[in-house]
Amino acid sequence: MFHDDDTGGDETGRLAALHRYDLFGSPPEPDFDKMTALGAELFEAPICAIVLVAEDHLWLKSHHGTDLTILAKAKSFCSEAIGDSAPLLVADATTDPRFAHSELVQLAGIRAYAGAPLTTADGHRIGTFCVLDTITRQFTPQHAAMLTRMAGIVVDLFERRYGDRVSEILAPFAQGAHMALITTDGAGRVSFWNVGAEEMFGYSRAEMTGQDMARIVPPRFRGSHPDGFARVAAGAESNLAGRPLELMALRSDGSEFPIELFLTIWRGPLGVGFGAQIQDISERRSREEQLEYRANHDPLTGLLNRTAFKACVSAHLRKNASAAVIVFDLDGFKTVNDDLGHATGDALLQALALRTLAFTRDGEVVARLGGDEFALLLADGSELGAIRERAKTLLELINRPFAVNGYQLKLAGSVGIAIAPLQARDTEALLIRADLALFKAKNDGGSRYRIFDTGMEKQLAATRVFQDELRHAFAKQQFELHFQPQVSLADGRLVGAEALLRWRHPTLGLLFPKAFLSILETHALAFQTGGWVLDEACRTLAQWRLAGLSGIRMGVNLFAAQLHAGMLVETVETTLARHGLAPADLELEITETIALRQDRRELDPLRTLHTRGVGIAFDDFGTGFASLSALKTFPLSRLKIDRSFVQDVVSDAHSQAIIKGVATIGRNLGINVIAEGIETRAQAEALREAGCDAGQGFLYGRGVPADAFLARYLDNPRSYAPALDEAEA
Template sequence: MLDDASGPGCSAGRMTTKACGSPQRQEPDHASVAMPAAADMPHVDRLLGLAADIADAPIAALSLVGGRQWLKGCSALPDIDGFAQALGSCPRGLELDGAVIVHDTLADPVRSTHRLVSGEPSLRFYVGIPLIGQKGDILGWVSVADRAARGVFSGRARARLNRVARIVVEILEAEGRGAFYDQAHGFLSSTQSPLLISDGVGAITFANPACERMLGYQPGAMLGLNVRAIVPARFHGPHTAGMAAMVAGGTPRLAGKTVEVTAVKRDGAEIPVELSLSSWRSSAGIAIGATIRDISERRSRDARLLRLAHQDPRSGLPNRNRVIEELTAIQASGGEATALVLGIEGLRGANDNLGHAIGDALLEALCVRLTARLDPGALLARLHSDELAVILRGQADPAAAQDCAQALVSAFAEPIQVGDHPLHVGVAIGAALAPIHGSDPEEVLASADLALDRARRDGGRCFRLFEPAMRSAEAARRSLLDRLRIAVERQELELHYQPQVDLETGRICGCEALMRWRDPERGLVMPGEFLSAIESSVLALSIGWWTIDEACRQTAAWRAAGLPAMPVAVNLFAAQLRAGTLEEVVKDALDRHGLAPKDIEIEVTETIALRPDDHMLRPLRNLNDSGVGIAFDDFGTGFASLSMLKSFPLTKLKIDRSFVRDILTDPFDAAIVKGLLDIGRGLGLHVIAEGIETAEQEAALLAMGCRLVQGFRYGKGLEPAEFANRLAVDQTASASKRTLRRAS
């Protein structure tokens, strides 16, 4: 099948192919114009298949000037040259644009007698589209034919055939430019970046294999399609308008920019893509190129990152960002909420000493417990490593906050079994009401944090609701800390020493180092006014280490002055145990000042003892093994259990002054003191009673078997020089007693 491209009498070679097969070339009878060889036309078979599909015709052909022809859909056409001459020489069916359309060859007096019409293959319908080159010359024809006549041939089909013809022309003219095109086409086809080119009306003129694979098309199947095929229907309007503006000479608004859009695959699925557009003008008109990148994986990764931005990665709970969003939404809608902040005691120790696997399992088990005690609408979140939050939506009721807090505290009553580890965790809870206690989420959480700090300072395992006075108290605490930082720099902190007495001998047997602050404006400030502020700040560690070193330095100075040897007791901050370097710091201070381990005693309060883990106990055990004394201070005033006495490497148990004060009038206090003395003796511990102020208290303790005492009856905290004088007097009195005993 051939349309006469050069006029009647043009000779043509032919190439035949079986339906849907690969073209097989037959050499032309003679060459008239230099055109690409068959090997240089890799898309011929796809284009002919596309032309046949467009016209819904079984036969398609590409005929070039010079006699070469590619045929698809018919095994052979006898006497093809005669058929071409008959079609080309007859003006009937010729359209204004040069196309030839013959609806019924039998109705044409010239064509009806042709052997291809009257005999095999009995062609009845024919359409030929000319291939018009850049200079206006005809390079050949794209043709389709059918064995059945047709009454109409749609304008849409004709337009699409014209697009196929333009694609063929571009390929012919580009390949005619030689090796440069070969290299460029090879690069564009082999690159893994999906590339797409369309003409000014949106017809796809090039799609490389990477683009076809990405969008799910068979090789060559995209050629001739309108770009709208890969644009979601909801965006067809803006797309068409943009194309029209470019054809009219406008500059593409997206040219040179990278944007993220949605593309439609062959199966209708939508994928997110990143699109970079460029445009240029050629002799064939405007062309638009696109580099396309499937960003499905990146979108998925971004979604994961967004989820992580609102989710704690270890527990899977919502995080602080999610809490802020929740409170923001509630307050923006004029709603109410209660925010509870839970400070978890023991969680960090489990991570540090048992590993994150155990720590994560502990957190997971704890969250299950807490969730079981919360209403379905409550939000449980993780703010920090050892802080959780609960948001109660739609209520700002103090009573409801109290009830919720009590339910949550009950979750900590029993240890949590993780593998072989029964783990004890504690909690302190602070709460704030929105919008009463904050006009924005950050202020609400800050108010809840202040309430949590108060709950922690009150001993933990309790609940506190925010009060406005807490904010002023916090401001005062921060001001106090600022002044304390200056005091540390100016060396205004000092240690005083309170005697500890052996009732059987009446001699000083030790002392406790007590911190004082000599403020230039206020004078001597007692620890009750500033010690809690230090303990809850970063100053605790530096001041704690200074206390140990200063006590050792002073003890060495007394020793050098000839005063009797005795242990000095130093109180620890919790931060010193958490630091993990207590053993090294104590041993270094002893070595630096030439002291023996027995010259110092470490006092551990019950608050610290509530978190007995190996990370904290190991340095205490090692110090005790080396000869350093370990005292348990304020025992019985909080939540410490008797079993803790077995965990700690103790040498001394101190009975708190609150039990001693009413020992003469309160039988319960007397029983407690007597019981603690018996327990201490049974465990082989030294027991010392604090807060003795009267002779009657001393006599009662002595009758119970208490030997070691401390209190104002024997002296308050004394400055180093005063304590040295007291030691000297005590030493002289003891020497006199020994002399009298020897004389008698």
């Protein structure tokens, strides 16, 4: 909600700053429409708008992708966005109580919003530059920075527009230094030349009075100059008057620079006269060029980014049917970041970018797609043998040691290749197939290349079908939760339950996560599904409490998408409050692999929640690459030992030693240790003796629906079932 104290002044001052620009009800203007079109393109969003927040409504000065011009202020994104100097990023408005019932969400189907405030020089926030989407989006800090820069450019345009209007009124009297004001007679000879013109062009008034205006026009444009003056002087209408024109001009030292010219024409007793208001737009052009560069280039390596690379591929395919796309990455790059730090990892990527640029030939394009993934466009895809040789040479290039930050780093690479038109005829399909080939190369052990084949095509088709079914599963409420008990190994007492996701497929029956989780984790529905699991698990625990089952916590597995969204703290606290639960009632489980792949800033919400009392558990511990330093720095309250160590804990001395070591470390760090996959009493006893605090597995019960769990444990919280043969995901 808008607060006076948050906008650098009171509401009266803000509205005064807003109305100073006199924008309400004004017709479309090219400068602003270019900005919203550019914003939609840069953010790949269907809607972009410049929104002004009035006293009781919102007005869209410029809008791309929508016909709306006026919106209600209540519960709006933009009225909320101007309450803070930082951009407002909303990944899914339907789950955000501030906006879930707004007209844009309910009537227009808006799901995602990102907007930066339009802040005037005196600190008033008068509106926003924003993008909106009808699907959920994960906005990044880079998106926020870009929005802020574009909002600044919009305010500059407001100021320039305001200045232009003032100059128009004061033009007959102006001698201002920043604006060149020039008049000529019908033949184009200068009759007035102000101080601004002197400073802009380097000619004094005496030098220019009576001289041909063509003197400040670059030679290549002078041919049509006299004809234009003569035609208008003869009575013809000018199609240049009355609108701003961007042209090149010439200084006295011979240098060219861009100007914006506003031309007026009058007819008086002395014949036709011309007046020109001229502004040097070199700085503005520079900003626009920088903005365009940043929009198309990776800031770390200077290579083209994914968007620009796709545009290059599309342009090439429109002219040439034949091409090949190679995508490649580093095997083991994650280890460099973890062991040597992100500064060394960034330097390694820069070194790889330089090495790849030296590798490219004329007509080839190289880009960084994100992370350690790069892409190369080969202009000719007709010679399969030549493509194979290029891939082999690229692998050899990557395999050569890198000297980075005092380290000699030797890594391998994996390469995936897709060829047009053999395997795809459009850019998106070509990149998808190259990515699948890269995935195949890495699955085959890395340090090799793979070319997309029909087997991968079948995998792609099957994945797409499954993705569509997942979308229907969420919409038709086919997901459900089962709950598996967690018990104290000391006395068999029930201490918790883990919420397990199940999919009741209409034809395949009840599916366990191993059948669909790998696809769901990368699906656009991952964030929504994760939110539903959290809410449903907390609702179930609250119902159990009302029925009399108390003293247990609820474990909920997080998706990586929930970390990326940047709303985890707010979502968890809102969900707990909605169901009347305390932070200690909830334990969030995350696999060590997912945790260690995240940017450290993305893990800050887990640290915040841990500080506020929410439990944080590493699931499947021992199967990833977590180091002891990670246990020290990560906000953990529990380690979950993977079932692979539990299966032979009775007979294998190595498993016994590993489990005992983990339990000892956990105890010394104040971290609880729980073992998964317990099926026999002998395993439970061995784990208890090794120092584990708790356990779960078929010995105590498999995952069951909420009602069955309650019926079983309400009156006998120490009951457990015999081992079962069925293996659970």
